[in-house]
Amino acid sequence: MARPRILVVGAGFAGVECVRRLERRLMPGEADITVVTPNSYQLYLPLLPQVASGVLTPQSVAVSLRRSERNRTRILPGTAVGVDPAAKVCVVRTISGDLTDRPYDHLVLAPGSVTRTFDIPGLAEHARGMKTLAEAAYLRDHVIAQLDLADACGDPAEQDGRLRFVVVGGGYAGTETAACLQRLTTHAVERYPRLEARRISWHLVDLAPRLMPELGDALGRAALDVLRRRGIEVSLGVSVAKAGAAEVTLTDGRVLPTRTLIWTAGVAASPLVATLGTPTERGRLAVTPDMAVPGAPGVFALGDAAAVPDLVQGTEGAVCPPTAQHASRQGRTVADNVIAALRGQPLRPYRHRDLGLVVDLGGTDAVSKPLGVPLRGLPAQAVARGYHWGALRTGVAKTRVLTNWLLNAVAGDDFVRTGFQERRPATLREFEQTDAYLTAEEIRARTAR
Known part of the structure; x- marks a missing residue:
């Protein structure tokens, strides 16, 4: 008899932990395991802002999947673009662009999330994201390029636009991105004698009335104080009304000349969830407490793509937040x-009971809440970096990250542009490939053939 086929979609925190557990606990020959992922690495997302600011190299947060000594799992390089639960088939678009059908007996859906966007004029064309390794590497190049171009041009108006940076989203990703990149530009301007530090302007914009409300009032205010002390202008209760190539219009009527709009205003479940035709909750697949998908035999969903009931909180309708920890x-x-x-x-x-939250603001600045204990400053920074370092999966990754941190602390920042994808469109759609998915009708027609 053929061995059962286990197909795992996604190699993020959820998918990788699932595969590692399967490899350890399944008997040899008990099942075939395949993981579908466009890249053969696990990306440690919480450290992306430090990649964008140059504190860490891209390789240090990309943990190779091929370092496993078991080699029991087949890696299929591609993106799952549709699922037909009735036929028990997952359609995969490989990195060469070809479509292939992958039958399964048990399917684990951990495709993660994409940047959440809204129908704001110009947003899709002019906003940069912070969700993938490519976006972080591109953003670093882009920010340094704005300093280079501002230094080279003689038009004060153009200089002002290039030296103003706007970050939308007051959650962890947006706050850490603004904090880390602001430190980069502050240190970099010392190498540009024709530029004045006071002309560099950072704006953090969020529609919510508070910064990172999950941290509580005290720590949220502490983070806000750190940002404002550094000169970052924080506007709460405000969002983007319109985005252009050289300016951003806010909902309060202000027009900010800028060539850099960084969009981190939340995430949405992968478009893959819409192809199953099963119920969703808050845009994520509705699942039972054991993470099975009702109406889809043999299918489990978890992570950012699933609304997993939070049994510990005890509130009716509560679901687990989409964090790496969960x-x-x-x-x-x-x-x-x-x-x-x-x-x-x-x-x-x-x-699972939440162990706490950590926010690294760069340097010695941080706010953390481990096990409900509020910390700020250097103790919070020690907890934040200790948590991230301990969460890295391999000794090689831990060594690389620790070496990068020590080197940056001793030698400081460097300001080298790699030229990564500088001639390609830097849109969210281009980097996150959100237009690669099939419709439910296309999938049913394909599997019916």
């Missing part, structure tokens, strides 16, 4: 449930 632990629980399903054993629900 995704990793959900991955291990789903792996156990897949094995239980293979062996005819009962599934177990997901339960």
